[in-house]
Amino acid sequence: MPIELTDIARLAQILERSGVDAIEIEEPGQSLKLVVDTGPRMAASPTLVAPAADHSVIAKADVAGHFLAAHPWRDKPFVAPGQHIQAGAIVGLAKIGLLYAPIVAPAAGTVDAVIAEPGATVGYGTPIVRIRPLSESSPIN
């Protein structure tokens, strides 16, 4: 059965939606290879564009774990919206096994929002806290 042009269009849509970069189909007498051009899609990624647009910086997790907004012995979370913090301040913890890895502010500023939900699974680079930096400072990461 020959591959129709509509089949190729449909396959391309599936690839795009599922985030798969390439597919190869081989049948007797014919072969088809579809490769998705990922360049433009990366550039359009909202997480990369948003910070540049509003000048906020993001404190990110640097290990995989569960996000803790407060130490289990404390009621008060490390930071709350509106709070002024220094560069390097602890804004939360990523719990991995028995370890509490600190999540730190990359720049001094004002806490805009705690993005991550307490208890949520976070990974390397997951945005945790959005910070409006002081104008004169620059991010340290």
Place this chain on the structure above:
Amino acid sequence: MIEILSVTGPASVQDLGRFDQYRFGVGTSGAMDDVALRAGNILLGNDENAAGIEIPMLPFKLRFDRDMAFALTGGDVEAEIAGRVIPPWWRSHARAGDVLTIRALPRGARSYLAVGGGIDVPAVLGSRSTQFRGEFGGLHGRPLQPGDILPCAASTAAIGELGIEPAEITLARPNAAADETIVRAVIAGEYDRFDAATQALFWSGSWKITPQSNRYGYRLQGPPVKPKAPIEKRSHGIVPGVIQIPPNGQPIIQMRDAQTSGGYPKIATVIRADLWRVGQARLGGKLRFEQTAYADALAAEAEMSAYLERLRTNVRLIEEIRTCR
């Protein structure tokens, strides 16, 4: 080096203890909460027997005279280094001249400060622990004073901040109410010399920890526990954890600086895996004993060892992950 700037109460240098001299009548000394001292040393990559500072009362303040990694474990403290707040059970890094301030102890009875490489006072009879009774070990065999300079062994390389789960959370006991510590105990030599009603009174009692409680022992207050007939015994060997009943019927738990022998009848012994919980029980708080079989005491010890082993593996793992980046 570390300079003590201010100190409240008998803070002292302690490692895990002095274990080879017991037969000569030299007590063990050592950290009242040995799990906390081990955890601090694990965080820093130290030998787990490295000496740290046991801090029973606050405020406490010291200055680091060079860049140094340190860890705070034990009771929950409100602590700051150079203006940065330090969360509980945490390792951090001080720069030369930084002042560490520990203000309050809202939970637990003792805080432990471990430093990279350990506090390098001379080992006496195989240990760096301060022996209050004999006035040796630690720094000049006495509690720390303002102006004291503590030598530190070679510091490890700069390491990032990291916290660990406090033992009290991982090893939490069921039915523990706020301000009441429940510790497991096995029956001891003279248990049968108390009648059933008195034994029941001992186990059901919520014992008040009196102000006469310290590194030597904890004196408890409650309904008198008295044997069927007065017991006269010659002094014999005892160990930390032994619960004695003096003639007034008010129990004494022997702790790290206890004598190695005593003559009071022994009703029970706190199991080794729970001795750190006694060390973190606050003056004025309540203590309850839970009768435990020997096999369960061993199981509790295995559980404590498993917690420490997980800490070692977890800390090693995250160092490897961070090195790879």
